Every structure is written in structure tokens, then in C-alpha cells.
Amino acid sequence: MFRSSINLKAPYLIFFGDVRDQLNAKTGLGVAHWAPERCAGQMKFSGCRIESGLPNLGLQEALKARVRTVIIGVAPTGGQLKETWLPPLLEFARAGIDIAAGLHSKLADIPELVKAAQSGGARLVDVRIPPANLPCGSGRRRTGKRVLTVGTDCAVGKKYSALALHRELVRRGIDATFRATGQTGIMIAGEGIPIDAVVADFVAGAAEVLSPDNDDAHWDVIEGQGSLVHPGYAGVTLGLMHGSQPDALVLCHDASRDSVLDVDGYFPIPPLDEFIDRALTAARLTNPECLCAGISVNTSMLTGDERAAYLEALTKKHGMPAVDPIAIGVHAIADYLLGQVR
Amino acid sequence: MFRSSINLKAPYLIFFGDVRDQLNAKTGLGVAHWAPERCAGQMKFSGCRIESGLPNLGLQEALKARVRTVIIGVAPTGGQLKETWLPPLLEFARAGIDIAAGLHSKLADIPELVKAAQSGGARLVDVRIPPANLPCGSGRRRTGKRVLTVGTDCAVGKKYSALALHRELVRRGIDATFRATGQTGIMIAGEGIPIDAVVADFVAGAAEVLSPDNDDAHWDVIEGQGSLVHPGYAGVTLGLMHGSQPDALVLCHDASRDSVLDVDGYFPIPPLDEFIDRALTAARLTNPECLCAGISVNTSMLTGDERAAYLEALTKKHGMPAVDPIAIGVHAIADYLLGQVR
Numbered sequence: 001m002f003r004s005s006i007n008l009k010a011p012y013l014i015f016f017g018d019v020r021d022q023l024n025a026k027t028g029l030g031v032a033h034w035a036p037e038r039c040a041g042q043m044k045f046s047g048c049r050i051e052s053g054l055p056n057l058g059l060q061e062a063l064k065a066r067v068r069t070v071i072i073g074v075a076p077t078g079g080q081l082k083e084t085w086l087p088p089l090l091e092f093a094r095a096g097i098d099i100a101a102g103l104h105s106k107l108a109d110i111p112e113l114v115k116a117a118q119s120g121g122a123r124l125v126d127v128r129i130p131p132a133n134l135p136c137g138s139g140r141r142r143t144g145k146r147v148l149t150v151g152t153d154c155a156v157g158k159k160y161s162a163l164a165l166h167r168e169l170v171r172r173g174i175d176a177t178f179r180a181t182g183q184t185g186i187m188i189a190g191e192g193i194p195i196d197a198v199v200a201d202f203v204a205g206a207a208e209v210l211s212p213d214n215d216d217a218h219w220d221v222i223e224g225q226g227s228l229v230h231p232g233y234a235g236v237t238l239g240l241m242h243g244s245q246p247d248a249l250v251l252c253h254d255a256s257r258d259s260v261l262d263v264d265g266y267f268p269i270p271p272l273d274e275f276i277d278r279a280l281t282a283a284r285l286t287n288p289e290c291l292c293a294g295i296s297v298n299t300s301m302l303t304g305d306e307r308a309a310y311l312e313a314l315t316k317k318h319g320m321p322a323v324d325p326i327a328i329g330v331h332a333i334a335d336y337l338l339g340q341v342r
Numbered sequence: 343m344f345r346s347s348i349n350l351k352a353p354y355l356i357f358f359g360d361v362r363d364q365l366n367a368k369t370g371l372g373v374a375h376w377a378p379e380r381c382a383g384q385m386k387f388s389g390c391r392i393e394s395g396l397p398n399l400g401l402q403e404a405l406k407a408r409v410r411t412v413i414i415g416v417a418p419t420g421g422q423l424k425e426t427w428l429p430p431l432l433e434f435a436r437a438g439i440d441i442a443a444g445l446h447s448k449l450a451d452i453p454e455l456v457k458a459a460q461s462g463g464a465r466l467v468d469v470r471i472p473p474a475n476l477p478c479g480s481g482r483r484r485t486g487k488r489v490l491t492v493g494t495d496c497a498v499g500k501k502y503s504a505l506a507l508h509r510e511l512v513r514r515g516i517d518a519t520f521r522a523t524g525q526t527g528i529m530i531a532g533e534g535i536p537i538d539a540v541v542a543d544f545v546a547g548a549a550e551v552l553s554p555d556n557d558d559a560h561w562d563v564i565e566g567q568g569s570l571v572h573p574g575y576a577g578v579t580l581g582l583m584h585g586s587q588p589d590a591l592v593l594c595h596d597a598s599r600d601s602v603l604d605v606d607g608y609f610p611i612p613p614l615d616e617f618i619d620r621a622l623t624a625a626r627l628t629n630p631e632c633l634c635a636g637i638s639v640n641t642s643m644l645t646g647d648e649r650a651a652y653l654e655a656l657t658k659k660h661g662m663p664a665v666d667p668i669a670i671g672v673h674a675i676a677d678y679l680l681g682q683v684r
Contacts, residue, residue: 195542197543199538199540200540201539201578242573
């Protein structure tokens with residue numbers, strides 16, 4: 001038996017502290033945007049201008065709202081919890097409210113916080129630490145349907161596209177679950193496995209655990225990681241693909257990018273048809289029926305006219321919907337997916 | 343800065359204890375076979391019939407021979423160190439001799455052994471635990487030459503073929519290093535990284551660390567892991583390939599196998615030409631010049647005549663040497679490798 005995944009209890013209070021810019025607050029803003037039903041409020045220090053749309057709650061208000069978890073929604077420079085954040089966090093922990101974070105430094109390495117959590121009966125949940133006792137991947141076919149986002153690079157919208165597709169399926173009354181594989185995704189879903197922190201031998205097995213047997217009509221929408229053409233992370237991507245055994249992939253891309261970012265050397269992104277072929281060849285090891293259900297592109301660098309022409313050309317060339325998930329939405333991909341996979 | 347790899351000090355004493363069969367003693371026998379120059383002796387209990395060819399040494403003789411490390415050469419049922427093995431191991435540790443093992447249970451979890459090691463100033467080295475602070479893979483091209491064994495499945499001779507090829511290169515006066523990625527390989531080489539125990543995000547980076555910049559004429563012969571068509575381990579294989587950035591692959595195969603073993607379902611091994619194409623496509627991400635230097639096949643299930651015909655057919659079909667590394671040796675692969683990669 002193994003604990004199948006990290007688990008965060010709602011409702012949340014999103015902690016922004018004294019964060020100054022949107023980029024460093026994107027985890028908390030993402031949770032507020034994608035999981036409003038899990039969020040009771042926020043806490044920010046005076047002077048913090050982040051706008052999540054959630055009400056500000058102090059400890060007493062949080063207790064009244066039955067908050068179960070404080071989510072550290074900030075990525076501080078250096079990855080360390082700031083000293084000035086500690087006093088309110090200690091209060092929450094002493095009051096029995098879990099604290100969850102995905103920082104480089106571990107919550108469990110802060111003795112005061114550990115003591116406060118023990119005294120209050122609260123948990124310190126580090127969403128970068130995968131559950132213990134994950135199995136190796138067996139390749140066993142599972143029931144239910146699965147779609148996985150794959151990317152031409154990191155940071156091309158794999159999480160966003162999966163969340164948008166999940167939301168669209170649910171809107172249509174389809175039984176669907178978003179399956180999180182990264183820290184923000186896990187906070188949004190309230191559960192998941194940080195796949196890139198899993199020991200290599202167990203990555204495919206972790207992905208198998210993440211999307212278990214389900215009803216035939218149920219869809220798991222799985223958040224992809226890395227890229228098959230990234231020299232540092234392709235192994236993670238492949239293990240996640242194999243364990244997910246997806247019925248369909250959604251290819252995520254950034255229209256302004258022709259090579260992989262943040263690497264040492266020039267790693268070109270292959271033409272998308274070639275990329276799709278390679279991704280499907282890889283995915284078909286564990287699901288021979290896997291197909292590509294669409295292309296989800298960040299076109300924010302294009303003008304409106306350029307975008308329309310670009311997406312139309314992609315759609316024609318590849319014979320599948322090509323959308324910008326923010327500017328256009330993923331309706332066309334949902335249509336195609338549901339039409340192709342039965 | 344990071345410690346680049348596990349490091350074991352020679353000379354070794356190989357501990358066989360009361361092991362009954364060759365299969366459970368294969369780690370120790372492998373070390374004695376491939377690294378006789380690192381082995382001073384063995385210790386086995388009376389009644390143990392394993393024959394490593396090494397002299398039996400007690401503690402006093404081991405000290406005289408300046409033994410630095412006791413290698414647990416046995417894989418006990420259940421993966422636990424046996425109670426009856428502890429008394430001699432405690433003596434060695436108290437005398438300042440390191441103890442190294444690759445068991446499921448950790449040496450550091452045996453309090454008596456920890457105490458003995460502390461009192462003697464000995465290290466307890468678990469070759470299943472990777473070094474800390476490995477980097478992510480950057481894709482930076484390194485100097486020197488590299489060949490990596492890749493397999494159609496697990497247990498098809500990747501370690502054996504790499505060791506045999508390394509030995510053959512050294513015999514020809516070529517400056518070459520065997521790079522170990524698994525526990526027995528690490529014990530043989532005295533250093534290495536257990537690649538499948540590395541956190542997924544760092545697998546390619548670990549492989550980059552394992553075979554650092556070197557002289558232009560130097561060859562690293564890297565031990566492969568897993569298989570690109572194994573539903574549980576392909577991600578490990580791919581990360582190792584990318585980080586190794588090999589100039590050449592050697593394909594390892596078992597002539598009697600048409601599908602992957604120990605998985606849940608039928609995972610066929612593709613035709614070898616297709617397999618080679620896929621492996622080269624993957625490898626060329628980080629080394630566009632990568633080629634396949636030969637096929638190393640376990641043909642132990644074939645008769646002598648069958649073997650000759652089988653290997654001749656493979657050689658003709660693929661236009662590269664095909665050998666059985668045990669029955670025939672890897673000379674032809676070394677010839678082809680050195681002719682093709684300059």
C-alpha cells in the first residue's frame with residue numbers, strides 16, 4: 001500500500017506576505033484563478049498590491065471561515081521563507097491550520113514552525129516532496145480516458161492548457177479530473193505528485209498512480225512536464241508520458257520560440273509535424289491508440305491578424321485544431337478530442 | 343561544487359558470507375572478474391562454495407594486505423543484511439575498513455554498524471545512494487569521446503558489453519574509462535553514479551557529471567540502463583542518453599527475447615533497425631553526430647551453428663558488426679567504433 005498523492009485540505013488562505021510583483025506571486029494568483037472554490041481568502045501585508053480578488057482574512061476570520069490550509073503563494077528570491085512571514089504562519093500553525101509551500105527551503109527545516117505545527121496539530125506540507133513508496137511502472141493498461149499536455153519546451157503553457165481543457169470538459173458536463181504533476185498544479189487541484197522530484201526509476205510508476213483506473217467515460221486531464229527535446233528534462237517527460245498512457249496528447253508551443261530556452265547551446269525545436277510524430281511514437285509504447293487532439297499555442301507576441309493567420313495555417317497543415325488557449329480558448333480541442341476518442 | 347560521484351577505495355575484500363548460489367553472489371563474482379587489480383581477497387563462511395579465485399582473508403590478513411573496503415558481494419533474499427554477517431563486518435569497521443553495499447536496506451540504518459564505523463573511522467558506503475547536489479542537464483558539449491551501451495530490454499548485457507569494450511580499448515593502448523551507472527558497475531570501477539536512484543530532474547545532469555570533459559583522444563565507455571521501449575524505465579534511459587551525449591551507441595540484445603520481461607502486458611521489442619533509428623534520433627538531440635557502432639547479442643540459447651548464422655545475418659542486414667560479447671568478444675565493435683569516430 002502506498003499513499004497515492006500529496007493531499008491539501010480546502011478551504012485555503014493564500015499567503016502573499018509582502019510580495020511586490022505579479023511574477024513572484026504567480027503561484028498564489030494561479031490558485032485563486034483556477035480554484036476559487038477552494039479559496040476562502042488571502043493574507044497580504046500592508047503595502048502589498050497583489051490583487052487576487054479574495055478577501056483579506058486575519059487569524060480569527062480564517063478560523064471562522066474554517067480555513068484548513070495556508071498556501072504560501074509566493075516564490076521569494078532565493079527560495080527561502082522570509083523571517084518577516086514567520087509570525088503569522090506560526091499563529092496559523094498553532095491554531096491547527098496546515099501550512100503548504102513549494103519553496104526550495106523545506107518547511108520542516110524551520111524548527112519554530114515544526115514546534116508550532118506540533119502544538120497545534122497542523123501539518124507542514126511541502127508540495128515538492130513526492131509521496132513515499134511509489135512503485136515502478138508496470139505498463140498495465142488502465143480503464144478510463146486520459147489526455148496529456150506535451151510541450152515543445154518548458155514554460156509553453158502545458159499547465160494552463162490542461163487546466164483550460166479540464167474546465168471546458170467539466171463545463172460540458174463531462175466527468176473529468178485535472179491531474180497535477182507540478183507544485184502550482186498540486187495546490188490548484190489539492191492533490192497530485194511533483195513528478196520531476198520523483199526518483200528516476202519510479203517516474204512512470206508515479207504517473208500510473210496519479211491517474212488510476214476509472215469509469216470508461218471519465219477523463220483525466222494530465223499536466224505535462226518538460227519537453228522531449230529538452231536536453232535536461234526529456235527523461236522526465238518520457239516517463240510521465242509512458243505512465244500516463246494517454247489516449248490523446250495536446251501539443252503546447254510558443255509561437256515566438258524556435259529553440260529551447262535556458263540551456264547551454266542551440267537546441268532547435270523541430271517542425272511541429274515532426275515533433276508530433278516523435279511524441280506519438282513515444283506515447284504509443286503504452287497506448288498504441290494515442291492520437292494528437294490539437295495544438296495549443298501561446299501567440300501573445302503576435303498581433304490579432306497575425307494570430308488568426310498563424311493558427312489557421314497550423315490547423316490546415318496538421319489537420320487538427322490549433323488555438324491560443326488564452327486568446328481563443330480550447331473549445332475546438334475539446335470538440336476534436338471528444339469526437340476522436342470514444 | 344558537488345561531489346562528483348561515489349568513490350570506493352581499493353584494495354577490496356569481497357564478502358560472500360554464507361551465500362549458496364552463484365546468482366545471489368553475482369555482484370561479488372563480477373567485481374572479482376572485472377576488477378581483479380582492485381581485489382585483495384574474499385571472506386566466506388565455512389561451507390560456502392562460491393569460487394571467486396581470490397584468497398580467503400581474515401581480519402589480520404586483510405589489515406596486512408592493506409584492505410580499504412569490504413564489498414558486500416551478495417544479494418540476500420529480501421535485500422536485508424543477515425544477522426550472522428554482522429560480527430565480522432563490525433570487526434572490519436572497527437578496524438577502520440570501509441563497508442560498501444548495494445542492498446535494499448541501508449547500512450546506515452544498522453545502529454551497531456554505524457557505531458563500529460564511527461569508532462574505527464570507517465565509512466559506510468551505500469552504492470544505491472547518489473551523490474548530493476547533482477545539477478540539471480545543460481546540454482553543454484564536452485570534449486573527449488563517448489560510447490554508451492543501450493539495450494532492447496533490461497538484463498541484455500549492457501554492463502557486460504561496456505566492460506568488455508572498455509577492456510578491449512585499454513588492451514589496444516587507448517586511454518579509456520569505464521563509467522558505471524549501476525551498483526555492480528560502481529563496485530567494479532570504484533566510482534560512478536547509480537543513475538536510476540537519481541531524482542528525475544537531475545538524471546541528465548548526473549550523466550553529464552559522470553563523463554566530464556576529457557582529452558580529445560580519450561574514450562568514456564558508459565554503462566547503459568533500462569530500455570527505450572520499457573514502460574517503466576524508458577525515462578531513465580533517455581535522460582542517461584542525453585546527458586552522456588555519446589558519439590556512438592552499442593545496441594545490446596538477447597536473441598531469445600521478442601518482448602520486454604517483467605512487465606504487465608505484451609511490450610514487443612521492435613525490429614532492430616527500427617530500434618536503432620529511434621535510439622539514434624533520441625541520442626542526436628545532444629550529439630547530432632551519434633552513430634551506432636555495433637550490436638552485442640546474448641546468443642547463449644543458440645547452438646554454435648545457429649549463432650554464426652544469426653550474427654552473420656545481423657551484420658549483413660545492419661551494415662555494422664554483430665557479436666556475442668562472451669562467445670565471440672567485442673573486437674569487431676572496437677574496430678568499427680575506432681574507424682568511424684575520429
